[in-house]
């Protein structure tokens with residue numbers, strides 16, 4: 091596979107861009123920070139896991155199993171470590187520009203690793219940085235505004251946009267954290283995603299006995315089994331993930347590394363949430 095420029099010369103007027111956006115519904119995939127980094131060691135990649143995930147993505151695109159794909163990755167030991175050090179979370183903001191630079195800088199470093207490894211495999215991956223695009227309304231859990239024009243147009247032009255958890259301008263609070271899970275929900279709803287996949291270190295959402303729950307359609311039924319993350323995590327771990335995915339129209343799956351290739355082939359993997 092080569093870059094998208096081989097297929098199209100690039101849109102140079104608004105009609106072209108609009109045509110490009112009106113394509114097949116994309117698949118939205120989150121690569122969890124706990125999968126692609128060593129979450130307990132600051133700014134440490136799990137290179138083998140990232141390679142395996144990038145192989146699966148490249149293979150699925152090359153085989154035509156997935157036509158349009160938007161990728162989001164989490165923070166792992168890059169974003170969460172700095173956010174926690176500066177006391178910033180999805181609800182606690184900062185007005186310290188150095189803190190914002192630390193969190194955003196770490197996420198851009200992780201994003202660069204993800205992009206490099208995807209592009210090495212022929213995936214036309216390009217960055218979309220939420221801090222430059224998004225805003226959160228005032229109040230705890232304030233609505234997230236994520237303009238999707240750039241992502242939709244990139245998809246239409248044959249690219250694979252790669253977003254990431256990041257800092258986000260927040261009315262009345264400075265800058266808070268936007269999690270990759272929130273971005274997945276915004277992308278899936280705004281782009282009319284076909285399917286949503288969340289790939290993490292666990293094989294699915296686990297019940298009280300540690301077994302994978304096949305399907306979840308209401309939060310209360312599984313609330314007791316859902317904890318936060320094992321590692322430093324400022325955005326709520328598995329409980330927040332399930333809550334957000336339940337709000338989607340598109341079917342979502344939560345799975346581990348072994349579920350990624352089947353998910354991308356269109357099969358069920360891990361826990362189905364709808």
Ligand SMILES: Nc1ncnc2c1ncn2[C@@H]1O[C@H](COP(=O)(O)OP(=O)(O)OP(=O)(O)O)[C@@H](O)[C@H]1O
Pocket residue numbers: 121122123124125163164165166167170270289290291292294295296297315316317318319320321323325326327328329
């Ligand atoms: N019932 C549960 N089933 C599965 N995982 C659970 C459950 N309760 C808590 N967890 C925790 O949730 C973690 C997955 O959420 P986490 O947010 O850490 O993953 P991630 O999305 O890969 O990371 P990041 O937020 O850095 O992107 C698991 O590693 C596990 O520790």
Ligand SMILES: C=C(C)CCOP(=O)(O)O
Pocket residue numbers: 123163164165166169170171173193197254255256257267268269270271324325
């Ligand atoms: C901590 C930061 C900046 C990113 C949070 O994104 P997540 O890992 O998807 O929860």
